[in-house]
Amino acid sequence: MQNADCILIVGGYGEVGSLCVRTLLQWGYRIRLAGRSSAKASAFMQTLPEASSVSFCELDLRRSSSLWMEALAEVSCVILCVESPDTAFAEFCLQKGVLYLDITADDKTLQALEALHSTAQHGQSVALLSVGLAPGLTNLLVREATQSLPLAHVDIGVLLGLGDSHGEQALDWTLENLLFKDGFGSGKNIAYAPPWGVRRSYPFAFADQRALLRTTSLQSVRTYLCLSSSLLTRVMFFLRHPRIRPLAQRIKGFLKVLFGRPLGTQTGYALSVRARDGSSVSEIFLVGRQEALVTAVTAAACAEYLLSRKQEPGVYHIHQVLHLSDLSHRLEAFARIHLSRSSTR
Secondary structure: OOEEEEEEEEOOOOHHHHHHHHHHHHOOOEEEEEEOOHHHHHHHHOOOOOHHHEEEEEOOOOOOOHHHHHHHOOEEEEEEOOOOOOOHHHHHHHHOOOEEEEOOOOHHHHHHHHOOHHHHHHOOOEEEEOOEOOOEHHHHHHHHHOOOOOOOEEEEEEEEOOOOOOOHHHHHHHHHHHHHOOOOOOOEEEEEOOOOEEEEEEEOOOOHHHHHHHHOOOOEEEEEEEEOOHHHHHHHHHOOOOOOHHHHHHOHHHHHHHHOOOOOOOOOEEEEEEEEEOOEEEEEEEEEOOHHHHHHHHHHHHHHHHHOOOOOOEEEEHHHOOOHHHHHHHHOOOEEEEEEEEEOO
């Protein structure tokens, strides 16, 4: 029997997962932590004021076993806050009729999850993907900016503050894509909301651009990245040069340590979307603090939304189900949003 207020969070004692737990507890949900380390889970649970509303179960995504069934007992929703080796656990959840949310930013994984659409329909369940910052809020900003421009060309800008702390898996993924993936192209000046202003940003392999092209009529979508330090942004993208990459590979460990801890006081993030179709231009900006927290709040708010509404079974990205306004009451404490539409000749 499922319980509408019980949510299973896989990796709930990690950087984003722990913030997701704290957020949902504040909203009155019961939480079941799942993971491979009972010691880490126990240490985290001791820091929670609502410990009586939290339980732990052992779960290893690499082993299909009866433990999966035990973990899902009386659970109505699963939020995956770790990278999964495959889609087996997601498929298992959907077959059992359990709502499934995944914060992964890896497009290959997202495409594999999209292929479970018929599984979700047969199990009368829903999987919601792209429920973080990018992909996630960037998708919703694009949906908002292109409401009257369905055939637009879109540029997305993502600015990350070096003063924030970042999860280990997120850092690994970012460095791998930043330093060693081809096809990034040259930089572009992107306007962000104050206090950031115009920053040189570089094409980056965020999955939002690819998911949007697969699921909308937009003509082109490209996502750009910059760091709060313009100098370090240039250095990082300089390391992508084919002749420099061997050096970048050798110092990857140093870079992970460097960016794995807050650098200075430049905290926060900024998102920028510019859609253009002929003479029509639509822009929307979002700026806030604590990237990991807004990722967690976005995922938690998506779970809350789906648990309170009937959604046609299937696998969807966030922009296929929600509007930005659906989450605004949960995001207003963490972000400021500005939308502008103009027509130029």
